[in-house]
Amino acid sequence: MSSAHSPTSPTRRTGLIVLSAFALVVGFLLAVPQRGFATEPNPSPSVHTPAIAKPVPGKRTSTGAPANTDPVTYHGGPVQDAPQVYVVWWGSQWSSGNNDPKKELFLQAYFLDSLYGAGDNWSTSATQYCSGIPTGSKDCSHAATFVGHPNSSPRVGQWDDESAAAPQSPTQGDIAAEAVKAAQYFGASGTNVQIIIDTPPGVVPSGFKTQYCAWHSVTSLPDNSQITYTNFPYIPDAGATCGAGSVPVGSTGVNADNEGVTIVGGHEYAETLTDPGAWSGWTDDTQNGETADKCAWTNMGIVTLNSNRYAVQPLWSNNANSGSGGCVKYYNSAASQG
Template sequence: MPIRPFVSSRRALGLLGAAALATAGFAGAGASPASASPEAAHFGVKPLHSTSQGVQAQTTRATSTSTLSVGSSGSQGVVSPTPKVYLVFWGSQWKNDPAGVAPDMQNMFKGLYGSQDTWGTILDQYCEGVAKGTVTCGTKGTHVQHPTSTPLVGTWFDNSAAAPTNATAAQVAAEAVKAAGHFGNKTQAPNLNAQYVVLSATGTHPDGFPNSGFCAWHDKTSSSYGNLAYTNLPYVPDTGIDGCTTLTDGRALSGIESTETHEYAETVTDFWPSIGWNGGNGEIGDACVNLDSFVKLSTGSFDLQGLWSNAANNCVTKG
């Protein structure tokens, strides 16, 4: 997998093989609180690259080795059939948001639905409840449904105290569990589609960011509320303009938009990693980290990362 701005995934780590990631803190986060038990490594890794590397990488094309197949015949936790996103702005440090990440992330998700969102329609070809190894769902199984209204169903500024300056992976997982309780998702049923995006404020360094070589990662954690899908999303603008994106548009927000759409799509299609959809180059976003596109939604224009489509046999930015 080519190196692209920050992202994390156990499969991606194996594909990257980069020495820089060896010290990223990806060796298992220990069990932490009794209510949260994060996995030993993380998924959806979006690696960091320089602007010049990103431009050169635009010429690289994914191949058929990127074809995704489902890793389990399970009917739960393989995909998120009706995606629901909860944005968790962690810590009192969010009183300082120089790039305007908080409103931008909310506006982006408020536009990821309906007929104008042709990017999100890439996801509805993938399903759960089919034989392990399936590459084409057809009419079988339970498919991801393209949202008819915003998938953003909750936003929480957890600002009663400061978040750790150098949060461990276990602490990020614990914050996701705390968020599930805050939103009232206290059984497994609502958490079969909920993904908790834990956003850290500028100047903080969750799981070693930015020196650990990733833009963000997603994973699952077990808890008293069931298995929870969550994302560790650092303050990507701290990497500088054009960090974590192959675009060179000079926008401070492009990198975090690209990063989070990578994580969102991979969470939807590999909900409890890694029993969902994977291929020779990783999850749905891993093969396509070289493809970004500035896309107009009903709520504005955003940098959306390309995704692998089995139907198109290529990286695409629309279904």
């Protein structure tokens, strides 16, 4: 997974390979690492911690309602109307030994590549939310910009950055710096960008497994534009704490050991659509939760997305239950709930 290619301009996309599901199947896992950047993170980046919290042992439920049924409301910031996901495999550890024992990278790619078009009615829950309306609004009847639902895979870039080892316990600043480096490599910036920083097995970002499973935040590029990025540790390392074995007994079609990859990954993807600015989009004023926080660890199950089956959690919908709100695993314009 390493590369001997020479550095290129940070504004160019040279060496960027967008991997299809077929390419993953045949093992075409090459993306050119960029070397030699020296960038600094935002000195005090806003962080959403925890975006998906560690469940209390013995308290996780496979069915049930969220802690409260207050709607999410709009707080004046942007939403993602054309989401673009860039995935970064951070650290030379990815190429040593049994570097992905639970096949997280494959599953993550397949999952992201399934979040598009008519075959996905799970992430469509986010499309009821918008920007350009008065702060405090609960619906989007007069919206300027709605959350977008892609017509093809939202995963538009992949980078295997093995220019150095990832720190054994990276801080938020370390992860933000890698996100800035990745944004420069891809030539990506703006509200619609999501950069996912995948850390290798055995690397434990500060707080992982004890305080959170993953989180998303924003940081600034040198030109003062902002990007949204996700700290995505090696989720199977956390076992049941971060989702392994969460789907009710009797469900089929997924590997229990890595169910958390799509439960947690879907959580972060959906929240970044509706709140890319981290607390400036759609949140619940009472419990300060985003659309996935309100339904975390409840009624988890299997959904079929473009003919592939994945473990997911439901997402909060203000429109569900005739406008009284609720957690939904599938959604359409008629506010279907399941």
